[in-house]
Every structure is written in C-alpha cells, then in structure tokens.
Amino acid sequence: MGLSDLANSSGEWLKGSGPESDIVISSRIRLARNLADFPFISRTTEADRAEIEKILHGRINELREAGKVPSETYYINVGDLDNVDRQFLVERQLISREHAESDGMRAVVIDREERFSVMINEEDHLRFQVMQSGLNLESAWQQIDELDDLIEQKLTYAYSDKLGYLTACPTNVGTGVRVSVMLHLPALVITRQIEKVFRSLQKINLAVRGLYGEGSQAMGDFYQVSNQITLGLTEEELTKKVADVVPVLIDYERQAREFLVRESRETLHDRVSRAFGILRTAQTISSEETMHLLSSVRMGINLGLISDLEIPTVNKLFIHTQPAHLQKLAGSELESNDRNIERASYLRRHLDILGPNDPSQN
Amino acid sequence: MKCQRCDRQATFHITDLIDGKPNELHLCEECAQSFLSPSEEETADVMPAMAGLLAQHLAVGETADELARLDQRACPLCGITFLEFRKQGRLGCPHDYVYFADELEPLLMNIHDQVHHIGKVPKRCPQGADQQTQLIRLRREMKEAIATENYELASELRDKIRETNNQSQSSETSEDQPQ
Numbered sequence: 001m002g003l004s005d006l007a008n009s010s011g012e013w014l015k016g017s018g019p020e021s022d023i024v025i026s027s028r029i030r031l032a033r034n035l036a037d038f039p040f041i042s043r044t045t046e047a048d049r050a051e052i053e054k055i056l057h058g059r060i061n062e063l064r065e066a067g068k069v070p071s072e073t074y075y076i077n078v079g080d081l082d083n084v085d086r087q088f089l090v091e092r093q094l095i096s097r098e099h100a101e102s103d104g105m106r107a108v109v110i111d112r113e114e115r116f117s118v119m120i121n122e123e124d125h126l127r128f129q130v131m132q133s134g135l136n137l138e139s140a141w142q143q144i145d146e147l148d149d150l151i152e153q154k155l156t157y158a159y160s161d162k163l164g165y166l167t168a169c170p171t172n173v174g175t176g177v178r179v180s181v182m183l184h185l186p187a188l189v190i191t192r193q194i195e196k197v198f199r200s201l202q203k204i205n206l207a208v209r210g211l212y213g214e215g216s217q218a219m220g221d222f223y224q225v226s227n228q229i230t231l232g233l234t235e236e237e238l239t240k241k242v243a244d245v246v247p248v249l250i251d252y253e254r255q256a257r258e259f260l261v262r263e264s265r266e267t268l269h270d271r272v273s274r275a276f277g278i279l280r281t282a283q284t285i286s287s288e289e290t291m292h293l294l295s296s297v298r299m300g301i302n303l304g305l306i307s308d309l310e311i312p313t314v315n316k317l318f319i320h321t322q323p324a325h326l327q328k329l330a331g332s333e334l335e336s337n338d339r340n341i342e343r344a345s346y347l348r349r350h351l352d353i354l355g356p357n358d359p360s361q362n
Numbered sequence: 363m364k365c366q367r368c369d370r371q372a373t374f375h376i377t378d379l380i381d382g383k384p385n386e387l388h389l390c391e392e393c394a395q396s397f398l399s400p401s402e403e404e405t406a407d408v409m410p411a412m413a414g415l416l417a418q419h420l421a422v423g424e425t426a427d428e429l430a431r432l433d434q435r436a437c438p439l440c441g442i443t444f445l446e447f448r449k450q451g452r453l454g455c456p457h458d459y460v461y462f463a464d465e466l467e468p469l470l471m472n473i474h475d476q477v478h479h480i481g482k483v484p485k486r487c488p489q490g491a492d493q494q495t496q497l498i499r500l501r502r503e504m505k506e507a508i509a510t511e512n513y514e515l516a517s518e519l520r521d522k523i524r525e526t527n528n529q530s531q532s533s534e535t536s537e538d539q540p541q
Contacts, residue, residue, distance in 0.1 A: 037497030159484050
C-alpha cells in the first residue's frame, strides 16, 4: 500500500514550477467515459461493477506492462479504505468527494508522481485526469488524448455519432472533457474584485469553484476555473476557451498586487508578516485559519516580502495541513482539538527551520 | 389564473418535486424566472446541481398530466423512468439518450447551447445502437431469469453473453496493431 509514501511526498501539481506558477497552481484535464455494453453506474448491479472494474483495471495493467503508462502506479480499492484514507485522497485531489463517499466496488489508479489518476466506477465507469504544475493545458490535453487512445484500443466506449461520448449526466455528454486551471488570487479577494471576475466568467460559460469544489468562499483564495459546456465544441476549442481566459485573470491579479504594493505597501507587508508570525508560533490553529494565513504568506513570497521560504514548501503546507493529511503524517486518528494542536506543531516545525536549502522538500 | 407570487397572469405552470412529491406552481414569467434561476449561493457550485435544476426547466409549459405520462415511460433496457432521471439527474444507460431523445433535447440545448458533437471520435466506434446495447439487454435478461429461477434460460443467456464477448474480443485483437 502506497498511501503513506504519498503522504510524505508532494506530487507533480504541487511542485510550484511550470509557466506562471506564481499564480497558476495547476492545470488538469479529465475525461469521462463509459463502456458501451454496461448500464451507467446508477443502474448497475454489484456484479456489473465488479466486471467493469475487472475490465478497466485489466486494461490499465496491460498498458503498464507494455510500458505505455508509468510502471510505478498504485492501485487502490476505495471501498476498502477507512475514512481518513479516503479523505486523504480527496484532499490530494486524486479522487472526487463523490468517489470517496459512494458505495460498492470502486477504485483508483494513481501514478507515483501524481501526474494522472484513473477513477473506476465513479459517476461514470471511467474518469481519468492528467495534472500538471503551472499553466500547461495544451500539453495536458495531448497527454490525456493519448491515454484515451491507448485505453480505447481494446474497449468500446458508449458513443453516438450525434451526441458523442455518452455520460451518466447530460452535463458531461459530447466530449466528456473538463478542463480546469487552479489559480491563487489573493489580491483580487483583498481588493474585492473577485465577484466581478466570477460574474464575467459565468457569462462566457466558465465555472468557478474553490479548491475542493466548494462554494463562493474559497479556502486559501484558490479558485478553479473550468469549462461548463462539453457538447458542440471540440476538445481543443474547449481547452483553448479556458487557456485564453487564464492570462487575463493572471493580468488582473498582478495588477491588483501592484496596486496593493503601490497604495499600501506597509499595510500589505504588515499583513504578510503577521500571517507568517502566527503560522510560526501558534500552539493551536484551525484548517481555515491556516489556509487563510498561508495565502497571505504565499503572496508575500511572490512579492519579495518574505525571503526565507519557497513556494513549493508553502504549496505543500496547504495540503499537508488538511485534516486527513495531518492524521496520516501523525500516524493516528485525531479529534478536532488534537488536530489543531498537531497542525500548529507541524507548521512550527516546517516554518522555523526551513531555509532555501530545506532538505525535506524533496 | 393569477400568479401565486404576484398579481400578474400566470403563464408558467411548474411541477416542482419536493421529497419526491409533485408540487404545482403557477407563476408569471418574471416569478418563474426567479424561481428557476439559481440563487447566488447556488451559482458558485452549479455543476452538481445543474442536471436537476435544468430538469426542472423541462417542466415549464408542460401540464401536470403530460408530465405524469412522460415520467412513467421507462427505458426498455435499463428500466429507468424519466421521473427517476429528473429526480437524480443521472441516466441509467447509453440507450436512454435514444429512448428519451425528445425529452433530452431541450435539456441539452439548455446546458450546452448545442445538440451536436463535433469533437473526438473513438477509433472503435460501436457499430449501431443494436450492437452497443446487446450485452446490456442480455445481462438484464439473465438477471431476470435467475430471479425467476429459470436457470435453463439463464445458462443459455450466459453462453450468448460469452459468445458476444468473444466476438468482440477477436475483432479487437486484429485491430490492435503493435505500434
């Protein structure tokens, strides 16, 4: 079982590298596919699900043995996991909340570097995604397109000439593609422009959600922008639709940061320094407060207001201080109060000793 | 009839499902729009709720009788009724897109503004709806045969499923050229 290895590492999409990585955390594209000769998940029997799992898992194994996908992959039977492990995979964005919480035979295949994950028996039989650090949508599309071709060589997907790939929910029919970019937009939040940005995105049929798909008050000022429609445009056009809007958002965020530096440098510096101070010294701290403060610290590093800390470390702290991650790292289940104490201790350990040559970043 | 929320003429007759029970609403255009459009809170997380919400749009303009009749139609392959789809927002099998085509078209138009796929085409296209759904049909029949303890029929169906599987596998091998 590789979950503990995963807990200690940080994954491709948290590397903090790639184009525009001061603002763009990651690019991901997911495809939804169904086998032509089975009902959709809601009408399957347990035997159907076991059979679907066998077929898809078998196909991924064949590809691995043929060297077509990375050999270091974890196969995880999600139904066998306890709550903490399931939550851990959600926090890591390797499975959806729905996949964690549903019933019956379901699985996920993840590669060691967390560049792709394949969910079996989620809302659709097959949902796989490719993740990259920074803004890299075109390359993510090429990768997932290839992976789709490889998987399909021996399977027949549910497809109609008119409607394209058929999915359990009509919101995904056609291309079955969800192109999304995760952005860190703290200055747009501070300058109260974020709502305006959302409204204009919604007008061009793009959806905006928080880090874990939650509603308007996004944790840590992280926002995921993705395509809302999946039918009537090509995959390349849908990718381009998201890719085209991201530079505009980056530009708005940079302008807002420049405005803050120009108009209220001391206030901003104070905000960043206090956030850093609390994170380095707190004895008990909630997940929400941690995300909120880390967001200021992350922006502070990008603006040169904090020099002895690096972006990959902060990216990692965002995820490693989530409830299930903390419990995996501590090696035991913790109640909420104990988690807050453990979280503060974890932050002190990682923020006090770290310098640019931090050995634990590997 | 007057709108239930203001004094204007009710032109929209909406059947809303509350805990699975139909609830009739008669509204003017403006009130219907505000009823059907998501609140600000909902728009932020619109994707999961979308299918259900848009399924409600379908109800606009339908009388309760028409809706009830529509809702009772069940897909001959997976057995899902349109009512069940409207409640859970998830279809039961690929054939539903054919069987409920008329009902789904306005919904697809609402979601995507389009009803024709122009993107990627799989290299191994299923050859017609029949072949695509044959195994679903056979498996369902086998399950029913087992449920009614008709084991002779079940075993025949099992052989048929095996045969169909083998056929598609042998065609797969010939297509799977080494790269």
